[in-house]
Amino acid sequence: MNFADASSTRSVRLFEAFAAVGAPQSLSEISNLLATPLSTCHGLVKALQNGGYLYSNNVSRRHYPTRRLLQIAETIAANDPVLKYFDAHMAELRDTTEETVILGTLQKDAVVYLNVVESPHSIRYSARPGDMKPLHSSALGKLMLGESEKKVREGFLKTLPLDAVTQNTLTTPDVLRRDLEQSRDRGFYMTRGENVSEVLAMAAPVRIGGEIYGVVVAGPIGRMESKQAEIEDALTTACTRISGDFG
Amino acid sequence: MNFADASSTRSVRLFEAFAAVGAPQSLSEISNLLATPLSTCHGLVKALQNGGYLYSNNVSRRHYPTRRLLQIAETIAANDPVLKYFDAHMAELRDTTEETVILGTLQKDAVVYLNVVESPHSIRYSARPGDMKPLHSSALGKLMLGESEKKVREGFLKTLPLDAVTQNTLTTPDVLRRDLEQSRDRGFYMTRGENVSEVLAMAAPVRIGGEIYGVVVAGPIGRMESKQAEIEDALTTACTRISGDFG
């Protein structure tokens, strides 16, 4: 394979680093952060400066991004034909449940978080858009398996290594298959410490243009259990409404 | 020179393209947008997918960014030690003047827009963060020249090609030097169709940690002239307040 990982995504990794440290950086600091030689970083920084993405303080000689990237990212987010319709409903769901709400979909042999709206509590399920989760142990992953066509599902059940991510992970195809069937019938999927111990997650599907999306509410087991019925209710009605918006 | 332009900034150019077209794209469409071979785009898209930046619709086979980039850009913007203090004042200035307000600084031998807050009017000065403007013909550029140390200023006056960007551009060092002196004395810099005809811009300096920043109010000449005194007033008080926030 010929993945242009190192080079072509280095600019993105630079922005990641800026988000992580949250402060202007000198060239040598950037070199450290990216674990990349100074000369390489020099070229990259200069290129991004020319593109108007980075500016340097003439006094401190440190670099920081302009608002250009933000502007582009906002434009992209505003134009997404699917995600933008979820926004309001996800925010509402977060407000009523007071737990983290996540939108995700199937990507190759994993689930990718397309958007995350975090709980207001300081103890909360915390995640970022772009995070990937395994199919067999996460609520979203099980949703994707359960809602896929039988052929696809059985293919995954045959080939996926059902690693025991935690003690509660379902690690045999038969047990997992049964769980998927039950979940499908009742309309939502659930994990109880199967991917992250202490986390209970509930996921319901939304179909748009033939594509399967999943909305998850996730939080610490204790707090989630105490309001499980309400969450179940809020989640399923939210998903119905979202589907309705596209009807 | 060894600028890693083509390769290392290709991921950023891809996001630019997504912002421009505002819709999911197939691999071949991406190839067209970036004027880059399919195989190259394939590697790039795969790398960005692995990083959680892009997701593909399994039905339409089109790609679109997740909210990951937005999340990173927002984190970066929130942490900027300088720009975030300007935000409120720039928004207020935009509201009182009803014209586009821009923050910029000196970058090499040009001025770069760090942030742009646009006028509510449909006829307005429109620009994006990251845009570059010449030093001799833009209000911000003249501000940078006028506020720099004499040595720096004279260096620029000697070496800059004072191109006639419009008919009103000041194209001789002597005329420009006089304009800078007058502007410096009265506390703000001004262009009247010197960089873009029909545009009147007024810029006032803000000094932070030895670094010179400039705040500009720009709009169509007619509208700007009719409220020039108010704008002058609002601009200078805003800049004073911003400086105060750092005092």
Next chain:
DNA sequence: AAGAGTTTTTCTGTATTATGAATTTTGCCG
């Protein structure tokens, strides 16, 4: 003001990546 240390910039061989053609897969229509 002058020197020592630090940081930035330049330079060139080498290794990695981009490329275009061939292959495979996928979607579509009869």
Next chain:
DNA sequence: CGGCAAAATTCATAATACAGAAAAACTCTT
């Protein structure tokens, strides 16, 4: 359900960007 067209993926090679070292610029201290 099978054949065709279009798109995605792989592969070998040519081209380009990367990395390390050396030079230059800048800072800070004396």
